[in-house]
Each structure stands twice: as structure tokens, then as C-alpha cells.
Amino acid sequence: DTDPAPDLRSVLPSEVNSKYNTIYGIVFDAGSTGTRIHIYTFHQRAAGSPLELDGEIFESVKPGLSAYANQPEKGADAVLSLLQLAQDAVPSSHWQKTPLILKATAGFRLLPVHQAEGLLSEVRKVFNSSPFLVPENSVTILDGTDEGILAWITVNFLTGRLHGDHSVGTLDLGGASTQITFLPLNKATLDETPQESLASFELFNSTYRLYTRSYLGLGLKEARLAVLEASVSVAQQEQTFRSHCFPPALNGSWVFSGVTYRYGGHSDGLTGFHLCYSEVQRIVVGKLHQVEEIRHSPFYAFSYYYDRAVDSSLIGECHVCAA
Numbered sequence: 648d649t650d651p652a653p654d655l656r657s658v659l660p661s662e663v664n665s666k667y668n669t670i671y672g673i674v675f676d677a678g679s680t681g682t683r684i685h686i687y688t689f690h691q692r693a694a695g696s697p698l699e700l701d702g703e704i705f706e707s708v709k710p711g712l713s714a715y716a717n718q719p720e721k722g723a724d725a726v727l728s729l730l731q732l733a734q735d736a737v738p739s740s741h742w743q744k745t746p747l748i749l750k751a752t753a754g755f756r757l758l759p760v761h762q763a764e765g766l767l768s769e770v771r772k773v774f775n776s777s778p779f780l781v782p783e784n785s786v787t788i789l790d791g792t793d794e795g796i797l798a799w800i801t802v803n804f805l806t807g808r809l810h811g812d813h814s815v816g817t818l819d820l821g822g823a824s825t826q827i828t829f830l831p832l833n834k835a836t837l838d839e840t841p842q843e844s845l846a847s848f849e850l851f852n853s854t855y856r857l858y859t860r861s862y863l864g865l866g867l868k869e870a871r872l873a874v875l876e877a878s879v880s881v882a883q884q885e886q887t888f889r890s891h892c893f894p895p896a897l898n899g900s901w902v903f904s905g906v907t908y909r910y911g912g913h914s915d916g917l918t919g920f921h922l923c924y925s926e927v928q929r930i931v932v933g934k935l936h937q938v939e940e941i942r943h944s945p946f947y948a949f950s951y952y953y954d955r956a957v958d959s960s961l962i963g964e965c966h967v968c969a970a
């Protein structure tokens with residue numbers, strides 16, 4: 648796979664304004680393909696006024712925590728190594744008031760409950776023995792609805808579209824799930840959408856009612872395994888998974904979530920777009936809910952949509968995005 652190497656983005660403020668109270672916050676994103684730490688620095692002009700973001704330190708490790716389903720202590724070690732970075736970045740005088748949270752996404756949603764809980768409980772132990780503030784429920788699995796909503800809020804907040812009728816929809820392609828979220832403007836959309844795909848919430852004194860849908864198993868990596876009809880147990884027997892999407896002579900191997908999958912083309916010599924298309928179609932047919940309104944709505948696409956668009960030169964790489 649051609650994932651970018653873990654990157655270190657250090658954008659802490661060059662001059663910390665000592666006039667204001669500096670506040671830190673530490674967020675772990677336990678994704679299916681990697682664990683990431685975000686160490687945020689804010690300042691507050693006066694008690695009760697909103698926090699203003701000064702900077703962020705970011706670091707990531709691979710594979711994702713869910714790859715350690717059978718070795719939860721080892722998974723927690725990955726969290727511990729990232730936490731060390733936070734201890735170096737946050738002054739010790741602030742440790743006790745700096746909150747620490749971890750949200751796990753689709754890799755965890757796919758795990759049997761006892762394995763997911765085993766991992767989360769090892770992470771809780773690491774958090775509880777750290778010098779930071781551990782709020783109640785600080786280590787949890789984010790559900791697909793919240794993942795979709797948070798991405799929508801982030802994009803519309805950052806692009807200044809949160810107020811008014813010009814919001815954009817979001818398309819988020821993760822490793823294990825994919826989310827589509829937008830603000831429906833047509834009554835027909837609201838009428839034909841099942842209740843579980845509509846989410847209402849309050850933000851900055853406005854009420855939003857979003858369409859949001861998360862497809863578990865249709866993230867880039869899990870969908871690839873589905874197309875190949877691959878399973879962990881068969882992969883461990885070193886069987887090759889074959890697809891008409893590959894050239895017949897191709898043989899390779901791919902590591903995902905700690906498992907090596909061998910793949911290759913078919914010995915019948917057949918390959919090409921149409922055969923490949925029907926293999927891919929097989930895994931989505933009957934599973935997708937499509938509403939007419941999205942044909943005319945603007946969307947922002949990111950995560951693996953961005954990575955793959957860069958890889959295939961559809962767009963240029965964004966060098967200033969983190970700033």
C-alpha cells in the first residue's frame with residue numbers, strides 16, 4: 648500500500664502569548680489504520696470566553712489499535728509511546744488540568760465486543776497511570792453517526808459555512824468505514840430518509856438536522872478485503888485471494904491490521920474494467936441508500952479520497968493544510 652509515512656506536524660505557536668491563560672487538550676484518534684495523537688494548545692482571553700486555538704502537535708503510529716485485538720497490552724504500549732510526546736510538550740505544571748480522551752472508530756466497531764472492551768480497558772489503565780486529567784468516559788468507541796456529524800461540523804466550521812444555507816456535504820473514506828453527511832434542503836429528502844439516518848443537534852445556538860450515514864465495512868481497506876472475499880483465517884493459511892481486477896500474472900502481498908494477505912490475478916487470463924466493476928458492484932449492491940438531492944449538492948471529500956486523488960495525480964498534494 649502507498650500510505651504516506653506517519654508525519655510529524657508541529658505547529659505550536661511561535662510566540663506563546665503569556666498574557667493569556669494557556670490551555671492544553673490531548674485527543675487520540677484510534678483509527679482502523681493508525682493511532683494518532685493531537686496535542687492542542689488554546690488560550691482564553693477571559694474566564695468563560697471561548698477557547699482560541701494556537702497550535703497542534705500531531706504524531707501517528709501504525710497499525711491501528713484494533714490490530715492488537717489479541718494482544719491488548721501491546722496495543723496500549725502504542726498509546727503509551729504517543730503519550731510520552733504529550734508529556735514532553737505540555738509543561739508539568741499543566742498536566743493535572745489537561746484532559747485526555749481517546750475515540751476509536753470503525754476498526755473497533757468491527758471487533759467482537761470482548762476484544763474491543765479488552766483493548767479499551769488496557770488503554771484506560773495507561774490513561775489512569777498518566778499524570779493527565781482523565782474525564783469520565785474518556786476512552787470510548789465513536790459511533791458512525793457521531794463520526795459523520797463531527798466531520799461535517801469540522802469542514803463547515805473551518806470553511807466558514809456553519810451559518811446560513813451554504814453548507815457543504817462531507818464524504819469521509821476511512822479504512823474500515825465510510826461516511827456521507829449533508830444538510831438536506833429538500834422536504835422529499837427528509838420524507839424518504841429513515842429516521843436513523845437523520846441526526847439533530849444544537850451548535851452555537853442553532854439547530855441542525857443532518858442526513859448522515861456510515862457504511863461499516865465499506866472503508867477503503869475493508870472493502871478491498873470484501874472484493875477479494877478475503878478472511879483472516881484463510882489468509883493465515885497463506886492462500887492467495889484472486890480477482891479479475893488484477894493482471895493475470897500479478898502476485899503480491901498486502902499487510903493490513905497485522906495480517907498478510909496474498910493476492911493475484913486469475914489463471915483464466917481474464918482481467919479488465921468490466922469484470923472488475925462487477926466484482927466491486929457485488930459488495931455494494933443493495934447496501935447503499937442514495938437520495939436524489941445529493942446530485943445537486945456540493946460535497947467536500949477527504950481522508951482516503953484525498954490520499955488516493957493525490958496518488959493518482961488527480962489533484963496536487965496539499966502542503967499547507969496543517970497550518
Ligand SMILES: Nc1ncnc2c1ncn2[C@@H]1O[C@H](COP(=O)(O)OP(=O)(O)O)[C@@H](O)[C@H]1O
Pocket residue numbers: 676677678679680681683711752753754820821822823824825866949950951952954
Ligand atoms: N486529522 C486528520 N485529517 C485528515 N485526514 C485524516 C486525519 N486523521 C486520519 N486521516 C485520514 O483517515 C484515513 C484513515 O482512516 P482511519 O481513521 O484509519 O479509518 P476508520 O475511520 O475507518 O477507522 C486516512 O486517509 C488518513 O490520512
